[in-house]
Amino acid sequence: MMDTSTELSSTNQNNQGTKKIYGQSQSEISEELEKFHVPRKQNSMRTKQIWNWTYLGGVTEFSEIKNMPKELLNQLSKNYTLARNPIANEQKSNDGTIKWLVDLPSENNSTNNQIETVFIPEENRGTLCISSQIGCTLNCSFCHTGTQKLVRNLTAAEIVSQLLIAKDNLDDWHKNNPNNSRKITNVVMMGMGEPLYNFDAVKKALLIMTDCDGLALSKRRVTLSTSGIVPYIERVGNEIGVSLAVSLHAAKDEIRDILVPINKKYPLKELMKACESYPKIKNSSKITFEYVMLKDINDSLQDAKDLIKILSNIPSKINLIPFNPWPGSNYVCSDMRQIKEFAKVLSDAGFSSPIRRPRGQDILAACGQLKSETIRLRSKK
Ligand code: SAH
Ligand code: SF4
Numbered sequence: 001m002m003d004t005s006t007e008l009s010s011t012n013q014n015n016q017g018t019k020k021i022y023g024q025s026q027s028e029i030s031e032e033l034e035k036f037h038v039p040r041k042q043n044s045m046r047t048k049q050i051w052n053w054t055y056l057g058g059v060t061e062f063s064e065i066k067n068m069p070k071e072l073l074n075q076l077s078k079n080y081t082l083a084r085n086p087i088a089n090e091q092k093s094n095d096g097t098i099k100w101l102v103d104l105p106s107e108n109n110s111t112n113n114q115i116e117t118v119f120i121p122e123e124n125r126g127t128l129c130i131s132s133q134i135g136c137t138l139n140c141s142f143c144h145t146g147t148q149k150l151v152r153n154l155t156a157a158e159i160v161s162q163l164l165i166a167k168d169n170l171d172d173w174h175k176n177n178p179n180n181s182r183k184i185t186n187v188v189m190m191g192m193g194e195p196l197y198n199f200d201a202v203k204k205a206l207l208i209m210t211d212c213d214g215l216a217l218s219k220r221r222v223t224l225s226t227s228g229i230v231p232y233i234e235r236v237g238n239e240i241g242v243s244l245a246v247s248l249h250a251a252k253d254e255i256r257d258i259l260v261p262i263n264k265k266y267p268l269k270e271l272m273k274a275c276e277s278y279p280k281i282k283n284s285s286k287i288t289f290e291y292v293m294l295k296d297i298n299d300s301l302q303d304a305k306d307l308i309k310i311l312s313n314i315p316s317k318i319n320l321i322p323f324n325p326w327p328g329s330n331y332v333c334s335d336m337r338q339i340k341e342f343a344k345v346l347s348d349a350g351f352s353s354p355i356r357r358p359r360g361q362d363i364l365a366a367c368g369q370l371k372s373e374t375i376r377l378r379s380k381k
Helices: 004-008 026-035 040-057 070-079 156-170 195-209 230-240 253-259 268-282 301-310 336-348 374-380
Strands: 087-092 098-103 114-121 126-129 186-189 222-226 243-247 287-293 316-322
Touching (some): 087 156, 114 156, 126 156, 156 195, 186 195, 195 222, 230 243, 230 268, 243 268, 287 336, 301 336, 316 336
Parallel strands (some): 126 186, 186 222, 222 243, 287 316
Antiparallel strands (some): 087 098, 098 114, 114 126
């Protein structure tokens, strides 16, 4: 539990709280209300009201809350805030994809304290791609984020904040869409960072996003993508219960060791064992395996057959991702003809194997292209 005595004194010069109320669990909010001497009988009602205004109403100031005593709202605003992290830059792709570069408070005066959040509109859904860390400790050789050192883990509030920021900007709050025609229908933890190396904050944030009294995203429509941090996979199923995606990219250790170096610590045999158990915990649904198509590296028809072999016991869908190049990358994307042949081998063996259409490439918002570069973007303005 956090030391609330120091948290409570976190007010700025205007006597306004700086601690985010979003990102707190309902029981943490309720504990705070006890300290504000809210009568015990009213505590759960007041907690629910704060929750509803925050996650259904989309309020950004406590004064917008209508059905709570002024005195309590004053107390809340002295200690807490609903303000979002500021947007440093917004870029719109010609395919409708939007990328927001979000400023976060820096530790140790680091200059690189930004993350990227991407909205991808499609015909029947809208997907928000959320970051879990600034940078990444892993350095998968084909990934742009992997070239950026880990600056720090995000807090639960900073993870939830990305969804709130996107909803603000897309005008996607419940009050504006009473028929529930929401624009953001899906969330994928596929932005910057390895979510399982920030497990506690990611778990807290995803449980808030899927809470049915608030943001109410369906757990089936929330996907956590991991490079394969085996010891946490079971915990994702048991404690969060969202859909799982695994960045596989190779069916043989020799190749995966190079593409996804964490494979040396958690080799394919262990990873596949964890994946085999996941659907049992989760009661049926398929695991998505991501497979980046790299010319002459992992794209032969023999590679496809090896893939079929290791996935034979796992209900799976294989997402084939054409490699998205970035400045300085050493790989080349496989030819589309080869990708299609590769996909056919998989589908002939009964696997669903869609080829992902690259989105937002012109604004470096596609898979693996994310890397906030404060200086580069500032100098472009
Ligand atoms: N760290 C997590 C989630 C973020 S990466 C993970 O690795 O799963 C999201 C997906 O994009 C991963 O499958 C990753 O392997 C893939 N990716 C990374 N760089 C890419 C690139 N340049 N082109 C295509 N896909 C890439
Ligand atoms: Fe990190 Fe995922 Fe990129 Fe690998 S692919 S470096 S785990 S963000």
